[in-house]
Amino acid sequence: MSGLLADRVAVVTGAARGIGGATAELLAEHGARVVCVDLDGDGLARTVGSLGGRGVAVAADLTAPAAPAEVVARAVDEYGRLDIVVNNAGYTWDGIFHKMTDEQLAAMLDIHLTAPFRLLRAAAPVLREAAKRDAAEGREVFRKVVNVTSIAGTMGNVGQANYAAAKAALTGLTRTLAKEWGPLRINVNAVAFGFVQTRLTADATEAGTFEHGDHRIPLGIPGAVREQAAARIPLGRPATPAEAAGGIFLLCSPWSNFVHGQVLTVAGGQAEGMS
Template structure:
């Protein structure tokens, strides 16, 4: 059996050997709730030292406590990913405590939905800033810890979160769709530029995952952006999370249910793990089969 096959076989027998991300260090943005929280918890369970960030410091503290209570290792760095000083702040904190960076999961984001003809410049600009500029700046800041000599290389990857809106467009989301489409180009460029350093870069494009962004807008979830209150959610969205197949639920999704944050986290773990050691420049659609 080749060394690569032995390695993969060992990871497939994960319950009897090393955890998938044992000894590795991962930065996860937007980790205070939803998909980011699930990613952070799962990465920690699989042996990663997780550096978590969120604009909501209280929620972040709760997630850090969850990770540590489960026996994991975590560091919280609260802040706005769009702030000019954020990339240096989180990269310096990560390297100061753990000495390296193996993975960056650019998950932080939100929606600011309006019909195209009523979308003001600031609503377009802030979505581009958070979903495109912020990941780019964080990745650029971390470059010295990815562009390494052969003898320094370990499993390393960049995972950028996109959406089916970025693949197909969506009514009321000109800003979000444009930003999430841009993420694909950014990811593929990283794959080409940093591939020679052994770094993999992939995108995960989520369909319906039940979070505050896809919950009913009538539920009243909001976020404060530059002093303005932005309503989150989808008008009239289904409120329940269907976890079993039901022909009457979500007829546009072959699996007949929306995804959970844990479903989403599993796909991110796959892309970060050695099981995806030859996957780079790819966009993994996690949609329950919708859109095929």
């Protein structure tokens, strides 16, 4: 298949729905083959079914220490290479700070920092060896890492001390890896989203729960807070998942080859946290 990303192979985590699902679709539409990872096997099957044969599913809990190596092995077994890693999987477990438990903090660090850290460490040999081969043979080929963060991480957000801290930590990882992997032409960037319409930000009466370990964590935002949040967006409304995927796609494309170690805010102009 031709396309901007023809021959590229991407891993997208949290691809069963929302921003990750839309990102997998956009990457595949432009020629990439996509290894889609999520806890939710049914959602993954729906996403992979929409990729026109250009994707495979890996149903895994990314907080399990062995999962990242399985994901990288699947990309190499299936397609023989790996060029793009999008660390997008995540959820929120909100609470006001003075009542927040150690478990709430640990859960957010686990999924938003440790899981991306481990996936990139597992991908490192594949990305780095290919980069060194290209350099030895005189080719300049750019590979891409995109870490999904939030304006909660860059600006703070009431009720999300755990999530904001974990997302901020991910930007530290992003900027450090950009320095280490830049010489290998592996672009490492982050996207900080504002309010995107997904299950995570649906009305709390409809969003349902996220099940992890022994926990059933309520998702969503109270209706009044959603309305206030939307009113603060200069573009006048939240983003669709497809619009959010556009920001990630830019950082996966050759048009961003000299964008490196950056946090791209995709928030419709919003310049503060959601609440």
